[in-house]
Ligand SMILES: Nc1ncnc2c1ncn2[C@@H]1O[C@H](COP(=O)(O)OP(=O)(O)OP(=O)(O)O)[C@@H](O)[C@H]1O
């Protein structure tokens with residue numbers, strides 16, 4: 723089966739090679755768990771392979787993110803990286819090449835429109851939406867949300883890209899049922915300190931490693947230790 727690497731080697735081992743192309747995956751985690759780093763690392767792996775990629779940010783301004791990611795060795799200014807900054811802002815200024823502003827992601831429809839506009843100009847093999855939480859709050863109730871989210875997933879699948887959507891842990895689990903796979907970045911308190919563990923919760927169409935494996939955020943991004951267990955002692 724064809725798989726594409728995530729950009730995180732240990733995770734690719736857990737996934738039996740990587741993600742299945744053309745599908746949509748959910749990456750969940752608490753504050754500071756590494757969701758944004760994951761999304762960027764995933765996109766940069768595509769760039770490394772000569773792919774065009776698209777990043778949609780809904781909370782963290784693209785400009786500050788560019789600075790933070792530079793520290794991890796990811797240059798968001800390179801031509802194949804395209805960004806949509808859909809964060810709420812009061813003042814709009816010029817962004818770096820390949821990036822543009824969209825009015826705050828006030829609805830799924832608007833965001834879908836903005837993505838489709840970009841896709842008409844260029845084909846993307848990888849897309850990341852970070853995080854979903856903002857958009858979710860724009861929908862009135864659970865039924866509306868379910869309908870809207872299914873529609874959103876359909877429009878994403880038409881792009882032909884592999885999509886990573888990040889979300890926080892409080893977001894209800896509808897998304898987990900509807901996406902092709904779920905990866906969780908967990909922080910676990912044990913022995914008076916915090917352990918970080920990555921878990922593949924679901925991966926349609928493929929076997930996967932069912933253990934929680936330790937991970938770290940380093941100056942090279944997320945590193946997963948796929949042969950280690952979380953509790954060594
Ligand atoms: N070089 C580094 N070494 C160790 N930890 C780092 C390094 N660079 C960033 N971090 C850590 O990575 C975390 C930030 O990761 P990231 O922004 O990807 O998380 P997130 O899940 O998107 O967070 P949020 O919920 O705030 O959006 C922070 O906890 C930060 O301390």
Ligand SMILES: [Mg+2]
Nearest residue numbers: 757758759782
């Ligand atoms: Mg983030």
